[in-house]
Amino acid sequence: MNERSSVGELAKSLRRELNRYPEGGKLPSSRALVERFRVSPVTVSRALAQLAAEGLVVTRPGAGAFRSGPRAAAAPAGDTSWQEVALSADGATDAAPRTVDASGVLSTLAAPPSGVIEFNSGYLHASLQPERALAGALARAGRRPGAWGRPPTDGLPELREWFARGIGGAVTAAEVLVTAGGQSALTTALRALAPPGAPVLVESPTYPGLLAIARAAGLRPVPVPVDADGVRPELLERAFAATGARLFVCQPLFQNPTGAVLSGPRRCEVLRVVRAAGAFLVEDDYVRRLAHDDAGPLPRPLAADDPDGHVVHVGSLTKVTSPSLRIGCVTARGPVLERLRAIQVVDSFFVSRPLQEATLELVGSTGWSRYLRSVAHELTARRTAMAAGLQGGLPELALAHVPSGGYHLWLRLPDGCDEAAFVQAALRAGVAVAAGRPYFAAEPPAGHVRVSYAGVAGAGEIAEGLRRLRASTG
Structure with a gap:
């Protein structure tokens, strides 16, 4: 039985037994529950936390867990039908609907x-997942001087430098912004690069999260077919001409969902097409660190071959570590960087400093x-x-x-x-x-x-x- 199902089963058992205890009565100790149900202390702790979140028990550090008193009566449900009219009216004049299917x-x-x-x-x-390494990195990071202070809004300089080195070419740390994961970086990029109602060219098929971001921003996703060698440049060129789009989003490496890698000749063609259109290309390099043993040398990011600032690069460490390590980056060159920075600051101020410090500890370790x-x-x-x-x-x-x-x-x-x-x-x-x-x-x-x-x-x-x-x- 995995950890998640063990937690659920224990919480279910304890929930059934709560009536045995008076209001305010103390539940058995964590040690007793470990021995009785033959589960780990972590499972007991998580099961009790689940019951506490449901309002059934109260946990007191050093004292134990106690049955809660009676719950307050739930307030009668209100009438929210007015929202259907308000939300429909709000989008009536939008150039593109903002209804989001997540x-x-x-x-x-x-x-x-x-x-x-x-x-x-x-x-x-x-x-x-590197759970032990993550735990150790977070513990060490928490003890760093200033670890709980306010970080630079662009991210820690050492982490920006690490991301820049990974991209290569002439990319510098000054052109990197640390983000709260790849999804956040994509959201910032699309909001910065296209106004509501504008078309955005996307690969077909493509990552559903990207389509959701585009539609939430009021953009019109326009599909461009992908085959085993990545997006087809001749169709991309036609799509730019037909729509007047100024933005294309692609995953050149191990594309989601097809797994395609943009071939060498097509890399040059795609960059040529984007430059000719006077457009931006958002490069979602989400899985570079999950190459397989037989992958061979990987093509470097498109951003490394783009001196003129057409490519906005998005990267993330989440896929290769843990869903909860929400650390990524967005990299750009030229005036657009200031727009990206302003949107990110308005949205989130900055990324948690302890998480950035822990990331530095992790990727800088000998075991990485x-x-x-x-x-x-x-x-x-x-x-x-x-x-x-x-x-x-x-x-x-x-x-x-x-x-x-x-x-x-x-x-x-x-x-x-x-x-x-x-x-x-x-x-x-x-x-x-x-x-x-x-x-x-x-x-x-x-x-x-x-x-x-x-x-x-x-x-x-x-x-x-x-x-x-x-x-x-x-």
């Missing part, structure tokens, strides 16, 4: 029911490179196992490309297969997959699903998940 993002963030295998996760399984190699090795094995299992046991799910980086595979469903019904049948069989529809800005050419091998415990769970998937299609 389902594609939430499907990779929400924990599935207990016992369901996560083939839809967007993050590394806990067994792959060793950790990256171990993750690459493990993801390679998982990808190989999942690809082989799909090709051998589920050949009707077309796998056109096996990427050498990232954490997922992109599958085309058979013609005539109902995508929503497929996803629901898989869930009933005990495996969660990500539906393909949210990855398209317009009508998809066929049904698809994305399956991830990063959020599972290992090869055994991959095999079991594929077995369940076969059963759901039988």
Whole structure:
């Protein structure tokens, strides 16, 4: 049983037993609960915290946990129907609707029911995350002089320098802003680079979170098809000419969801097209540190080959570490940097200094490179196992490309297969997959699903998940 399900089961057991204790009565000690339920102290602590959040118990440091008194009666529900009119009227004159569908993002963030295998996760399984290294880094960071003071609004100079070195070329620390993760950086970039109502060119298919950001900002996503070598430059050029767009967002390395890498000749062509259009290119370099053992030398970021400031680079450490290490960067050259800086300051002031200090401790440690190699090795094995299992046991799910980086595979469903019904049948069989529809800005050419091998415990769970998937299609 994993930690999350253990916490849930213990909380459920304690919830059933609360009536045994009078109001204000003390629950058994944490040590007694550990021995009785044969769980870890961490599980006990989290279960009690869950009950405290529900208002059922009160925890007092050094004293223990106590049953809460009666809850106050809930206030009667108000009538919020007026909002339907107000929100509709608010968008009546918008050049583009601002209705946001976050389902594609939430499907990779929400924990599935207990016992369901996560083939839809967007993050590394806990067994792959550097939890000890993160804990040590955070502890050391918290003891640094000034660690809890106000940081520079642009981010700690040492962390900006580290990000700049990772991009390469002539990029300097002065052109880097530290952000609260990649999603925050993308949001800032799109708000800075295009006014509401403007078209924004996006890859098709593409990351649902990007589509949600664009629509929330009142932009009009215009899809440009991707194949095994990345976005097609001739179609990108036509899209710029047809729409008058001044912004293109792409993932040149291990694109989400296809896993494509923008080929060498296309890199030059894409940059030429963007320059000719007098446009910006937002480079979402979200997974550079999740290359596999067989990836070979990686192409450097597009920003490293852009002296004229057309490329705005977005990077993040979240995917390769932990969902809670919300540290990323946005890098730009020229006057646009000031606009990016102003938007970020208005939105969030600055990124937590202890988190920045902990990040410096982590990436500066002797074990950082060793950790990256171990993750690459493990993801390679998982990808190989999942690809082989799909090709051998589920050949009707077309796998056109096996990427050498990232954490997922992109599958085309058979013609005539109902995508929503497929996803629901898989869930009933005990495996969660990500539906393909949210990855398209317009009508998809066929049904698809994305399956991830990063959020599972290992090869055994991959095999079991594929077995369940076969059963759901039988």
